[in-house]
Amino acid sequence: MDNIAGTKSTLSWVVNISVVVLVVLWLFPTVGLLISSFRTADQIAASGWWKAPFATEQNLKLRAAGPEVQVQQGDLYVIEGRLAEEDLDISVWGISSRAIDAYQPGEVAELKKGGTITVNADGSYRAENTEEFTGKRGQRIFVTALTPAELTLENYxxxxxxxxxxxxxxxxxxxxxxxxxxxxxxxxxxxxxxxxxxxxxxxxxxxxxxxxxxxxxxxxxxxxxxxxxxxxxxxxxxxxxxxxxxxxxxxxxxxxxxxxxxxxxxxxxxxxxxxxxxxxxxxxxxxxxxxxxxxxxxxxxxxxxxxxxxxxxxxxxxxxxxxxxxxxxxxxxxxxxxxxxxxxxxxxxxxxxxxxxxxxxxxxxxxxxxxxxxxxxxxx
CATH class of the missing domain: 1.10.3720.10 (MetI-like)
Structure with a gap:
């Protein structure tokens, strides 16, 4: 009955499925390229474009404030602040690029130049030292944090x-x-x-x-x-x-x-x-x-x-x-x-x-x- 005029050949389903597969194969990289053009460099490096609508876990290199903002509290010199303007959801952190997951939020790390620093899950930190902090720049801090989805026109x-x-x-x-x-x-x-x-x-x-x-x-x-x-x-x-x-x-x-x-x-x-x-x-x-x-x-x-x-x-x-x-x-x-x-x-x-x-x-x-x-x- 497949060859009678007016009837639908069983091969038509194969053709339809093949067309759908080809369309999907063509759209997949094109849509991915479009979405990637609106993502930041950190997001592209951290996850695929299909995760663009969701929060992603990224490795960030941030820096604490410099010695110029330190204040003396009793016998301690203290530097306090936030690593980012918005709240972070930090899972692990470190002070060396070789061990970016050395500490959990709230733990204390010993600084090479003396003193300690503590980083909390929301991105706030506190550095303490019995002597004045020296140097021109603040301490580098590597964090692994869950960042919200973000689309931007900055790339264009x-x-x-x-x-x-x-x-x-x-x-x-x-x-x-x-x-x-x-x-x-x-x-x-x-x-x-x-x-x-x-x-x-x-x-x-x-x-x-x-x-x-x-x-x-x-x-x-x-x-x-x-x-x-x-x-x-x-x-x-x-x-x-x-x-x-x-x-x-x-x-x-x-x-x-x-x-x-x-x-x-x-x-x-x-x-x-x-x-x-x-x-x-x-x-x-x-x-x-x-x-x-x-x-x-x-x-x-x-x-x-x-x-x-x-x-x-x-x-x-x-x-x-x-x-x-x-x-x-x-x-x-x-x-x-x-x-x-x-x-x-x-x-x-x-x-x-x-x-x-x-x-x-x-x-x-x-x-x-x-x-x-x-x-x-x-x-x-």
Whole structure:
């Protein structure tokens, strides 16, 4: 009964479950990156993003007040205060990085320079000594405390407004747009003309040319990088926007021509023949009939090409990046942050999410055309 029209195949459940699994696998890291971009560095280091709504146990390095605030109480010199403005829930503490869990709250620790210190569970402390405390700074105290959940916009402020990172990220954002938009538009224009010729125009060697284009789909990108760079240097293009545009165009054309040719070949022949009977030229047929009808296929390839060029690092490294950093793209700028700010995971998470936000916007805006363009011609 599964093959009778109107009945639901048992395989549909497998398809539905597979789609749900794929969606979850895609959402899991994306949502995690979004949540991590609003967390502090200590929270990211202490627990996974799925624990963001809950209090987490963190190891904190704090410092007591310095000798300048000490007061004399009888025969003792005393320093009192709180390790943090808000109340802490301390489980263990210590005065050495090698033994951060040496003491329980309320226990007394002997200081190396003389005197004792006691830290309570709420973060209050009291240091006592029979002689005056000396030194320029207060005692370091390592605590393991349960801290409440906290989401902050400070990561985005540091990345977009801080003088250390904002100039590079903003410049890299516009550099990426400068690379991506022409590298998406140029291959679409060239591929549309070529696809129409291969689909509706008869000329010698057309079948061989189609076979060559299909064969180019399996050529590894890495195989052509060095020869193409030598060609660019030989003809005077060098490293720059023109070189990276041409590189992305060359690498994207085989897929573009293949995808658009298959779509255009599936368009109704009667429309083309009627236009020719009415005296329309090939250029008029292409611009007034083929292009409007081929918009789903054009949009689907535009999504692929935009995502590829926006997220590209290898081609940009080879054909674009210069020593001055004036043409640095987003992907390379994130690598630079990883190198110079390797411990600041909150900044890296924020920069990565800003980088993927534009492709996500493009995908969700044009995703309805993606399926239509890919499935075109599969059913006659």
């Amino acid at each position: 402020q540091n990345m977009l407004l801080s003088e250390e990172t904002s100039d590079g990220m903003v410049k890299a954002f516009f550099n990426t747009l400068t690379v991506t938009i022409p590298a998406t538009v140029i291959p679409i224009l060239i591929a549309a003309f070529a696809a129409y010729a291969l689909a509706w125009m008869d000329f010698p060697g057309r079948a061989i040319l189609i076979a060559v284009i299909v064969g180019l789909l399996v050529v590894p990108l890495q195989l052509a990088l060095i020869p193409l760079l030598k060609l660019h240097l030989g003809i005077g293009i060098g490293k720059g926007y023109l070189g990276v545009w041409l590189a992305h165009t060359g690498f994207g054309l085989p897929l573009a021509i293949y995808l658009l040719r298959n779509y255009m070949a599936g368009l109704p022949r009667d429309i083309i023949e009627n236009a020719r009977v009415d005296g329309a030229s090939d250029f008029q047929i292409f611009t007034r009939i083929i292009l409007p009808l081929s918009f789903p296929a054009l949009a689907s390839f535009a999504i692929f090409q935009f995502l590829w060029t926006w997220n590209d690092l290898l081609v940009a490294k080879v054909f674009l990046i210069d020593s001055s950093g004036q043409t640095t793209v987003m992907t390379n700028q994130i690598v630079e942050l990883l190198g110079t700010r390797g411990g600041n995971w909150e900044i890296l998470a924020t920069a990565a999410f800003v980088s993927i936000s534009v492709p996500l916007l493009v995908f969700f805006t044009m995703q309805k055309y993606l399926v239509r363009g890919l499935l075109a011609g599969s059913v006659k």
